[in-house]
Amino acid sequence: MTLNFSQLWRYEDLLAQGTLMTLLLTVIAAGAGTLIGVGGAVLVRGGPRPVRWAIRGYIEVIRNTPALIQLFIIFFVLPSLGLRLPPFEAAAVALSIYFGAYAIEIIRAGLDAIPRAQLEAGQCLGLTRWQVFRHIVLLPALRTIYPAFTSQFVLLLLGTSLASQVSAEELFHVGGFIESRTFRSFEVYAVICAIYFALVMAFKLAFAGLERLIFRWPMRR
Amino acid sequence: MRTFNEADLLSLFSALRWTVVLVALALACGGPLALMLALMRSSRIAPLRWLAAGILQLVQGVPLLGLLMFFYFGMPVFLGVEVPALVAVGVAFTAYTAVFLGEIWRGGIQAVKQTQWEAAACLGLTRWQQFRYVIAPQAFRMALPPTVGFLVQLIKNTSLASVVGFVELARAGQMASAATFQPLLVYSVVAAIYFALCLPLTVWSRKLEARLNGAR
Numbered sequence: 001m002t003l004n005f006s007q008l009w010r011y012e013d014l015l016a017q018g019t020l021m022t023l024l025l026t027v028i029a030a031g032a033g034t035l036i037g038v039g040g041a042v043l044v045r046g047g048p049r050p051v052r053w054a055i056r057g058y059i060e061v062i063r064n065t066p067a068l069i070q071l072f073i074i075f076f077v078l079p080s081l082g083l084r085l086p087p088f089e090a091a092a093v094a095l096s097i098y099f100g101a102y103a104i105e106i107i108r109a110g111l112d113a114i115p116r117a118q119l120e121a122g123q124c125l126g127l128t129r130w131q132v133f134r135h136i137v138l139l140p141a142l143r144t145i146y147p148a149f150t151s152q153f154v155l156l157l158l159g160t161s162l163a164s165q166v167s168a169e170e171l172f173h174v175g176g177f178i179e180s181r182t183f184r185s186f187e188v189y190a191v192i193c194a195i196y197f198a199l200v201m202a203f204k205l206a207f208a209g210l211e212r213l214i215f216r217w218p219m220r221r
Numbered sequence: 222m223r224t225f226n227e228a229d230l231l232s233l234f235s236a237l238r239w240t241v242v243l244v245a246l247a248l249a250c251g252g253p254l255a256l257m258l259a260l261m262r263s264s265r266i267a268p269l270r271w272l273a274a275g276i277l278q279l280v281q282g283v284p285l286l287g288l289l290m291f292f293y294f295g296m297p298v299f300l301g302v303e304v305p306a307l308v309a310v311g312v313a314f315t316a317y318t319a320v321f322l323g324e325i326w327r328g329g330i331q332a333v334k335q336t337q338w339e340a341a342a343c344l345g346l347t348r349w350q351q352f353r354y355v356i357a358p359q360a361f362r363m364a365l366p367p368t369v370g371f372l373v374q375l376i377k378n379t380s381l382a383s384v385v386g387f388v389e390l391a392r393a394g395q396m397a398s399a400a401t402f403q404p405l406l407v408y409s410v411v412a413a414i415y416f417a418l419c420l421p422l423t424v425w426s427r428k429l430e431a432r433l434n435g436a437r
Contacts, residue, residue, distance in 0.1 A: 003299075064373065064419035065412040066380035068391060073412065076404035154281075161284035165384060172286060185294035189287060197282040 007182045008191055011174070018174030019195055021088070025160045025170055029095035030153055036096065037103025044108055055104065062101035068162055070094055075166045088170075091163035095156065102152050110145035111137075143215050150207040154200055161196070171195060225406050229397040236393030237414060243379040243389060244372075246311045251318025258323030260352070263330045273323070280320040286381055288313040293385040310382045317378070321371055329364025330356060366433060369426035373419045380415070390414060 008015075044055045062070065074094040078085055085093065114137055122132040164172035175192035179185050261273035280288070293309040333356050341351035383392035394411035398404045 060420065060423070061412075061416065064377075064423055065415045066377040066391060068380045068383070069394070069408055069412045069415065072395075072398075072404065073408045076398075076408065080405065158282075158284040161286040162381075164286070172284065175290070179294070183298075185290070186296070186299040189291040189295045193283040193287040193291060196284055196287060197279065200282040201278075 003187060004184060005187050005191070007184055008178065008187060011178045011181075014174050014178065015171070015191070015195065018169065018171035019199070021169055022157070022160050022171040022196075023199070025088070025092055025095065025163060025168070026153075026157045028092045029099050029160070030156055032092075032096035033099030033103050033156075036100030037107045040100065040104035041107035041111060044104060045111060059101045059104055062098055063105075067094075067098050067159060068165060070098055071162055071166060087166045087168040088163070091160070091166055091168040091170075095160060095163070098159070099152070099156050103149070106145055106148045106152060107141075109148070110141040113144045114140055139215075146207075146211060146215070150203075153207075154203060157199060157203065158196060223401060225397065225401045225403050225410075229401065229407070230410065232397065233390060233393050233411065233414065236388055237390050239387070239389040240376070240379050242307075243310065243314060243382060243387075244376055246307075247314035247318040247375055247379075248372075250311065250315040251322060254315065254319035255322035255326055258319060259326035259330055262323070262327040277320050277324060280316055281324075285313070285317050285378055286384060288316060289381055289385055306385065306387050310385065310387050314375070314379065314382075318371075318375060321374070322368065325367045325371060326360070326364050328367070329360035332363045333359045362433065366426045366430035369422055369429060373422050373426070376419055376422075377415060 040055050040058075043051050044059075047055070071091060071094040074097070075087070075090045078090060078093075118136055118140075119132060122136040127135070160170055161172040163170050164176060167173060171192060175188050179188045182188065258273050258276065261269045262277075264270055264273075289310060292313045293304075293306065296309065296312075297304045330352075337355055337359065338351055341355040346354065379389055380391035382389050383395060386392065388396075390411060394407050398407040401407060
């Protein structure tokens with residue numbers, strides 16, 4: 001069989017649209033998930049006991065069940081609660097909840113990695129509360145979190161392809177649509193995978209560049 | 222329309238077998254490949270390292286769903302042959318397992334100090350003996366917790382095989398849900414089964430890690 005990519009170019013606009021939606025889905029889920037992560041990490045470290053238990057339960061349930069099943073549950077269950085969300089929005093909610101559980105663990109680990117003595121040392125030097133937070137908590141914690149967080153982000157980007165299963169119109173869904181029109185499954189999925197690959201590489205390069213920029217000082221690993 | 226009953230529950234559990242088969246297949250085929258990739262990545266021969274790094278970047282840079290579709294729909298059309306579902310899905314999960322485990326094991330190997338290699342070389346061991354008797358036992362201890370952690374990811378991700386119609390636990394859940402119109406109940410049961418499978422492994426992985434940190 002010969003390869004024939006020419007039929008695919010007619011769907012250029014659709015592919016671009018799908019790529020944009022995939023990026024949008026990733027950014028929304030990463031943003032909302034990070035908010036959940038920060039809040040959850042602070043509460044799981046210092047909140048009242050029932051809250052801590054509830055958060056631990058949330059983390060364990062999300063991390064030990066498939067994202068696909070979580071997506072189905074949210075997609076099919078929200079309507080019965082009277083909240084009828086379109087596929088894209090439902091996928092965004094599901095992926096935010098999913099990413100949030102991982103974000104809590106990552107951020108908590110980053111905060112745990114800062115020794116108490118370091119805070120006290122900062123106070124002894126006469127730094128203000130804000131200075132202590134900025135230089136002694138935030139920056140070192142960010143540096144600890146950064147590698148795990150960025151690779152989780154990349155996994156999220158790839159994971160947004162699951163949204164196609166509730167027919168949210170992101171890149172993977174577009175792939176399925178083009179395939180059903182052209183029957184060129186090899187070429188279609190090769191192109192779709194290549195686009196994901198390009199996105200992942202772009203983010204990895206950007207993250208590496210950013211790391212150099214933000215964490216120049218003090219001391220590099 | 223009927224309600225979710227014991228027969229449905231039984232069909233879920235019988236589909237669970239295929240989830241287990243997939244996991245076993247991915248580990249059996251992907252494990253040796255992972256070891257090969259890990260060794261290539263820590264090789265002294267630069268082109269081998271580059272090749273392994275390239276494979277790794279490529280497979281880690283595409284969605285698992287993409288791999289599945291590619292091997293299930295794409296490859297047979299391209300090669301002009303009928304491929305049984307289990308083979309296509311098995312190949313995709315093998316590739317997935319090989320790169321992720323390979324990267325974890327590479328981390329384990331590189332966490333062993335370079336001086337250990339040198340000490341073993343001074344004892345007159347061959348390169349393979351150095352790895353087999355000196356490096357591997359230490360690397361194994363370090364790589365075990367994340368390896369168990371990956372096992373959890375693998376079990377969860379076999380649910381993606383449902384997308385190409387392979388009847389494992391998630392797919393059986395979809396069918397039961399479609400037959401009974403009780404998605405919340407059915408998917409909760411499915412999630413609970415995955416949870417029961419994964420939680421012990423997660424807990425074990427965490428214990429192993431704590432023990433490793435305590436030993437250091």
